[in-house]
Amino acid sequence: MGLPVAEDARIEVPLADEAATERLAARLAALLRTGDVVALSGDLGSGKTALCRALINALPGPAEEVPSPTFTLVQVYERGDRQVWHFDLYRIENPEDVWELGFEEALAEGISLIEWPERLGGQLPQNRLDLELTVLSTDGQPRRAALRGLGTWAARLAEDAQELAGA
Template identity: 50%
Template sequence: MTPPAETALPDDAATARLGAAVGAALRAGEAVCLTGPLGAGKSTLARALVRSLTTPDEDVPSPTFTLVQFYEAADFPLAHFDLYRLSDPDEAYEIGLEDALVDGAAIIEWPQRLEGDLPADRLDIDIGFDETGEGRRARLTAHGAWEGRKLEF
């Protein structure tokens, strides 16, 4: 799959496969931005992405209250940001977003809180419910270094 693309995510296993594929393609200096309504699967995708770069049993709590969790992946540090509770875009940089991208990569849930000040090299993934309301779908849009990169899952 070459973004931009849309794909069905009929269950959590499909969401996890997408997360693992994104993890395999992610490089230092890049971000993955996850948008979608509460309960759509952003955290499921983020958890699978983190585990694909660390260990299959890595404890991956949601950073909703801590705002950011850090992981040591095999090739670079990985930061998982949840910006839902931020009231000002500058707060993301105060908690280390820019620093995380210097030598590592970032997963950013609720990137709309950055008000358009997004990393240039990023993959946007918008997850939502399908027309049945039971399954999910994801729309992937590549920016910068992600353009033309293939994902297989």
């Protein structure tokens, strides 16, 4: 039975626990290409960094520690033949400041995982995957991931909706 996919390529994935988040991250990692942007939004503690950690470690290469880049603003990981740029823009005050963090290089040569993408304003690329995490209960579990494909991601998300949702 197929999952319903709206015309603008949106899907929702229930995340019952950390293992479900890791499975979604692994499925997403398999789809990522150089130049891709994944914009992760959600409240503090919703699991954005946990998803990024699982996604980075699902890519080729040895398992490594993936700390939150809250204070460094960006961390770069070599994964196989690709670079993953993990941005946390919570503390950025001016959207233009992102260019000083190597954003242009990340967009051209890497995979960009961006926490707090709303801080970029008009600097956020139109071609991207938006991934919003929502905590559904007071104990932090379960959660829901809402994915929305924009630009070329719309067709990719529609094509891979069942794989991402684990169907």
